[in-house]
Amino acid sequence: MKTILVISLCWALVQVFKVVSQRIINGKRAANLTTAPGDKNCCYATAYILSNYLSCKGACPNVNIVLRSAWGAAAPTNVSALQLPVSFVFIHQTETPACQDPTSCKARVKDIQQYHMSIKGLADIGYSFLVAEDGTIYEGQGWDRVGAHTKGYNSRGIAFSFIGSYSTSKPPVAALTAVKNMIQCGISQGKVASAYHLYGHRDVNPTSSPGDALYHEIHTWPHYSHTKP
Structure with a gap:
């Protein structure tokens, strides 16, 4: 209590x-x-x-979440509030080398943020959350802020991006379970609509993300939608 x-x-x-x-x-x-x-x-x-x-911390007790302050995020140049709860959840891959430990994963997430801001010209790291192979979730834009991850849907959804490339093999069970738990946590907190629709990045944008193996995996998840939004 x-x-x-x-x-x-x-x-x-x-x-x-x-x-x-x-x-x-x-x-x-x-x-x-x-x-x-x-x-x-x-x-x-x-x-x-x-x-x-x-x-x-502790808002999602069954998930290990590393906040921005803990991985050394740079300050964003702009922030927009996301209208909640969102109806869409998108699954991505970063198409970078995977990581399995805190030191390498923090460095990888910082590199992704730097690439998004310095090279792509974004205001911040694009993804809502990033997922390491050990099941740790790294906070990107988080639940409450508009990201830059899925063209045409950034203001209506959140994105979980698995750190790595998953064309031939899917992420470890720990990583897959962490995302499922996070989505359920989002529902319980009023961040994600209970009747949300789940999509792979390639379902709505011309890309190979989230990789063939991961894409086939999410077809088995609850709320995966075969109909485009």
């Missing part, structure tokens, strides 16, 4: 902070204030980082 109360209180504080932060940002826009170069980005980043540090 005490644990539930603490989690509920922490969640409420996060939501209040997000509302206040967004009002501050909107107030600056409305006032059309003259600011130093990069000041708007700083405002977005500050709100984002503080909100991230207030995130509650």
Whole structure:
């Protein structure tokens, strides 16, 4: 009972902070204030980082989640709130070497963020969550923010990207189970609609992601949809 109360209180504080932060940002826009170069980005980043540090561990007790602050994420240049609950869940692969331990996985996730921001010109790492082969989940955009993962559906869905390439073999059971548990956790928290639709990245965009083996695997998952949204 005490644990539930603490989690509920922490969640409420996060939501209040997000509302206040967004009002501050909107107030600056409305006032059309003259600011130093990069000041708007700083405002977005500050709100984002503080909100991230207030995130509650233990919200998904059956999943090991590494928050952005723990893997050393760079601050985003822009943040947009995602309208919840989302109706779509997309499965991706990063098409990078896989990783199985905290040190290499943190480095891999940081490399992906740097590539997304520096090379692709995104405001942040594109995926909602990234999944290591040992079943650890790395927070990307998280539940509450619009990502840049699935063209045409970023504002309506979240994406789990398995770290690695899965054309010939699917991810280990630990990784697959972690994503299933995360989706259920998202439903219980009101982040994902109970009647959500599950898709592979290739179902809606011209890509080989999430790889043939992983794509065939998710066909067996609950809520996989054979009809395009």
